[in-house]
Amino acid sequence: MKEFILVVDDDKDIRRLLGIYLGNEGYRCLACENAAQALDILEQYQVDLILIDVMMPGIDGISACLQIREKSRMPIIFMSAKSEDIDIIQGLTVGGDDYVTKPFKPIELLARVKAQLRRYKQYNDKDRPARKIRTEDL
Secondary structure, eight states: OEEEEEOOOOOOHHHHHHHHHHHTTOOOEEEEESSSHHHHHHHHHHSSSEEESOHHHHSOOOHHHHHHHHTTTOOOOEEEEEOSSSHHHHHHHHHHHHESSSSSOHHHHHHHHHHHHHHHHHTTEEEEEEEEOOOGGG
16 A cells, blocks of 8 residues: 655645645645644554645644654655755754755655655565674674
8 A cells, every 4th residue: 555645734735736746646645734733643644754844833844843753753854935054954953854945846856755755664664574683793
């Protein structure tokens, strides 16, 4: 079954656009307009990746990321009109796995989603046999 992606943005056009692109790739997608809703959804559903806006009314994306990181290691990709180096660094420092500035190319964002999911699955694959540690490795 394809991965479940949560899109969090106060702009309904962005939510709709990303829903179309993600759906066309076979991803299951749920969208909400603010971080408070996103935090509620995360309590109810197993989400594989979050696309989250930084600037939203109420809880901003940075604060939401900090709360999410207390419970989960799932990939978080920030989407923001804030494009200064300090903004990007802050997003990555608080636990974001990637940071895309608006306006973005949906196809590029989709490639980033695929890359993050590939890495996340690779490093969290429970069916993968454990690597034996040799003394020479230490």
